[in-house]
Amino acid sequence: MEGYVFPNEIEVQWSLLIVLYPFITGLVAGAFVVSSLYHVFNIKALKPVASFSLLMALSFMFVAPMPLMAHLGRPERGFQIFLTPNFTSAMAGFGYIWLMYLILLLTETWLVFRRDIVRYSQTTSGIKGLIYQVLSLGRTDLSESARRADEKAIKVLAAVGIPAAALLHGYVGFLFGAIKANAWWSTPLMPIIFLLSAIVSGIALLIVMYIITMKLLKRPIDHDCVNSMARWLLVFLAFDLTIEGLEVLSMAYEAEHSWEVVSELITERIPVTYFGIQIVLGSLIPLAILGTLAAGQIRKEVIIPTVFAAAVLVMIGVFAMRWNVVIGGQLISKSMRGFTSYTPPLGGREGVLAAALFLALPFYIFSAITSFIPPWQRPTEDYGDGVETPTEAAPAWETSRGRIGGDF
Amino acid sequence: MALSRRRFLKLGANATVGGLLIYTLRGVLPSSSPGAADAGTDDAAEGYTPGDTSWVFIIDTMACIGCGRCVRACKEENDVPLEPHCNRTWVERYTFTTDGEVYVDSPNSGYDGFADAELPEGARGKEITRSFFVPKPCNQCDASPCTQVCPVGATYKTDDGIVLVNQDKCxxxxxxVQACPYAMRYxxxxxxxxxxxxxxxxxxTKGKLPACVQICPVGARKFGDLNDPESEVSKILAERNVSVLKPEMGTKPKAFFLDLDGEVV
Structure with missing residues (x-):
């Protein structure tokens, strides 16, 4: 604490868990956009990750509201947001937007994997076979016309899903951008910044997860696919950095009264996480790496590890950005005369360990879902990676094949 | 309600004695403390119809002596925890030094008063040009951001313009807390x-004064009904120079500050 902070501001209101919330929803939105690039815009190179990214988005979507719930002073009343929403509140839409998007994701996932599920239900016995039968929802038609109907519906949902993803994450940005009491949050650019960084983080995570998963499964990594993702990452990262830069540049140039504290915030309170991690490590360095790659200046053998490294840096950068917005904004006292401080505790409901748990959970869910419907082994579809899809039986639970690890 | 100066001082004196009694007898004779029976409830008194009144609060920073009685009375009256970050009201001290610097502090929210409070670190040893205290109640904004952003409608504005929290719904x-530009919430x-x-x-709603107003020994906190042209607050607002905090926020506060220094936020 330094300078004068209003008495009630001694306690920072939104903790590490609220840093996770925009981070996780951002990953959902980003992963979904990649899936739609294939389904809607027919970017063929992205086929190997089209359904992969859908399952990834779904895994993170389940977890997205959890840190919020855990943060509530009265979690048992959290459901009230559905029952008695106050529509002048930006936050009141959260439950509905999340639910709508979850339904959309579930529906599209089901359509994409329906034929696989039906095939598994025919070749698997026991409880697992029964689960497949239930999951097929009784629609067992495997004919060519049924496939075309599915694909048409997928295309529509994937198209609807793009503005929905934009809404989901632009909305998260609006939650912060609409708070006029906070000089660091209050900007109409906030939804756009959140949206772009969401797409960036989603693509980056997809690159990381795709490469790790293929390595673990000892499957070939599709170079064209990684290359394509790297290019999309480059484009969105460039836009993201530009808009984020413009925001601060405008503030600095207009130099209103609030700039005095905002500039002190970024240069003295959060310089490491802002300039060091968010800008240099998480944006400029990956931008340089991906730019070099796009210019064809990187040897083919090292492309995968290079893209992997860039993607990891981008994810760290976006996490730092969430931290700098959520925590950084709260460090500024509304007295405009001082700063409070925040260090997350290790344990407790809102500590580092709880946050780590929330971040690990989507990966566990992902491994559970993919043990049922592995996106890299489609019995009803030519996978396109040059590898035969030899089995039409359900993915084996007993062997490591088809699983990322972890017991389910 | 019109308060003559004499009646005001008398009231203040009574309140001081009463306040001391509350502190001494708390726990021993809880039912005898005024307000204790309804402490912590924000409900209107029975038979009260909101809408006939237009409450305003006026703060006279030049009158405040920084005794902290208002902060103590508020915590007592409203079941406000003693933790330093829990305050419905507080008192700030502004200190101006000859080198043109302004120092603001509010040790323990002003709960202990300022008689024994050291100067803020930077101001120590410097020559002070002037200093004053600023008591801060909620502004009960007409366009309250806190009401606007509450996702479940737990925060609401009564017909007589007071912003309340339904704590069974929150x-x-x-x-x-994020949305309030004045950091009034906790x-x-x-x-x-x-x-x-x-x-x-x-x-x-029972015709009493807010606890902090009642206990203030110097009339630095004034409260009344703007719909009553004879009330002290009506006269002050008609005749004196008043301002609100952060008018650029567009929140339309109903707490007014008499002859407020421009440094106060």
């Missing part, structure tokens, strides 16, 4: 819900 999301550590100054709604 989910503790803290969005209102999360009640025991209840897990938002809490704020209500201008002692449970008292004013």
């Amino acid at each position: 989910i503790g999301c803290r969005y209102c 999360i009640h550590p025991r209840k897990g819900v938002a809490d704020k100054c209500t201008w002692c709604y449970h008292r004013i």
Whole structure:
């Protein structure tokens, strides 16, 4: 604490868990956009990750509201947001937007994997076979016309899903951008910044997860696919950095009264996480790496590890950005005369360990879902990676094949 | 309600004695303390119809002596935890030094008064040009951001313009705390819900004064009904130079400050 902070501001209101919330929803939105690039815009190179990214988005979507719930002073009343929403509140839409998007994701996932599920239900016995039968929802038609109907519906949902993803994450940005009491949050650019960084983080995570998963499964990594993702990452990262830069540049140039504290915030309170991690490590360095790659200046053998490294840096950068917005904004006292401080505790409901748990959970869910419907082994579809899809039986639970690890 | 100076001083003196009694007898004779029976409830008194009144609060920073009685009375009256970050009201000290610097502090929210409070670190040893205290109640904004952002409608504005929290409904999301430009809100550590100054709604709807107004020995906090042209507050607002905090926020506060220094936020 330094300078004068209003008495009630001694306690920072939104903790590490609220840093996770925009981070996780951002990953959902980003992963979904990649899936739609294939389904809607027919970017063929992205086929190997089209359904992969859908399952990834779904895994993170389940977890997205959890840190919020855990943060509530009265979690048992959290459901009230559905029952008695106050529509002048930006936050009141959260439950509905999340639910709508979850339904959309579930529906599209089901359509994409329906034929696989039906095939598994025919070749698997026991409880697992029964689960497949239930999951097929009784629609067992495997004919060519049924496939075309599915694909048409997928295309529509994937198209609807793009503005929905934009809404989901632009909305998260609006939650912060609409708070006029906070000089660091209050900007109409906030939804756009959140949206772009969401797409960036989603693509980056997809690159990381795709490469790790293929390595673990000892499957070939599709170079064209990684290359394509790297290019999309480059484009969105460039836009993201530009808009984020413009925001601060405008503030600095207009130099209103609030700039005095905002500039002190970024240069003295959060310089490491802002300039060091968010800008240099998480944006400029990956931008340089991906730019070099796009210019064809990187040897083919090292492309995968290079893209992997860039993607990891981008994810760290976006996490730092969430931290700098959520925590950084709260460090500024509304007295405009001082700063409070925040260090997350290790344990407790809102500590580092709880946050780590929330971040690990989507990966566990992902491994559970993919043990049922592995996106890299489609019995009803030519996978396109040059590898035969030899089995039409359900993915084996007993062997490591088809699983990322972890017991389910 | 019109308050003559004499009646005001008498009231202040009574309140001081009464306040001391409250502190001494608390726990021993809880039912004898005024307001104790309805402490912590923000409901209007029975038979009270909101809408006939237009409450305003006026703060005279030049009158405040920084005794901290208002802060203590508020915590007592409204079940406000003693933790330093839990305050429905507080008192700030502004100190101006010859080198043109302004220092603001509020040690323990002004709860202990300022008689023994050291100067803020930077101001020590410097020559002071002037200094004053600023008591801060909720502004009960007409366009209150806290009401706007509450996702479940737990925060609401009564017909007589007071912003209250239905603590049986509040989910503790803290969005209102973020949205208030004046940092008037806090999360009640025991209840897990938002809490704020209500201008002692449970008292004013019974014709009493807010606890902090009643106990102030110097009349630095004034309270009354703007619909009554004879009230002290009506006269002050008609005749004197008043301002509100952060008018650029567009919140339309109903707490007015007499001859306020431009440095106060």
